[in-house]
Amino acid sequence: MIRTLLRAPQGAGEVAADALRVLAAISIVVAGIGWGPLSGLSFVLVTGAMFLPRLLGVRPSFDIVFGVASLAAAWSSVLDIYITVRWWDLPIHFLTNGIWAALAYLLLVRFGIVADAATLPRPAVSAALMTTALGLSLGVLWEMFEWFGHNFIDGEIYVGYTDSIGDLLIGGVGALLAGCSMRYLAARPGVAHDREPSPVVE
Structure with a gap:
């Protein structure tokens, strides 16, 4: 790497x-x-x-x-665009949650922490579920960071129950979409990806 x-x-x-x-x-x-x-x-x-x-x-x-x-x-x-344009954080959460979840999945696979979905019986479903779970987890961590920032750094950081749930929902949808696109996102340029995985030697 x-x-x-x-x-x-x-x-x-x-x-x-x-x-x-x-x-x-x-x-x-x-x-x-x-x-x-x-x-x-x-x-x-x-x-x-x-x-x-x-x-x-x-x-x-x-x-x-x-x-x-x-x-x-x-x-x-x-x-301060998030403050002046309140709806702006929704497309940002959708996009960033998706790409960060996809990147987190690739990192975990590359370091052997989670299984590569391509080696599993249902690769598309496995990648989508794992990426969505990662996206929701990252979304929760971000909302915790916003709460911390609001209470201990800058009171102008907007937090609220409805805002947090909406951010998590739209971020989860973005992560799901990224997970469904993982076959494309996980492919490395110039490398064949349609080959069968190497058999495991007992």
Whole structure:
């Protein structure tokens, strides 16, 4: 995976994804100077997370969507768009929960923590269920973070029962959609994926 991370980008898609990572790094400085250290720190975390798709060698299209969604979510928070446009967090939760759940699933599979759905009797169903479960779990963690932020960091962070349930619901739908698309998302460029899994030697 380190070799994948360090190699030069190949094709326009990978160049675009790397450009988004550069934009995220620039955002650390811009947000830190313009909106304070906490805003800068949020982009440090986003920038680090945006290297995960490259580390895993996912499709450039997935990498680009991950980068765009992560940057949009972070800048929406810094610019208080979630407060001024109350419905805006719904499409953001739908998109980010889906792609983060898909990435979490790929990470867990790559490190051998969960089974690769392709090796199971019902691969499509298994991937969809696992990704949805991960998406809902990530959604709960995010709502806990928002509660913590509201109570201990910034009281302007909006929290509420209806808002939390709506966010979890729409995020779960996004994760389900990502799980149903996992056959495409899990495929690595230039690698055949229709072969049967190698038999297990007893």
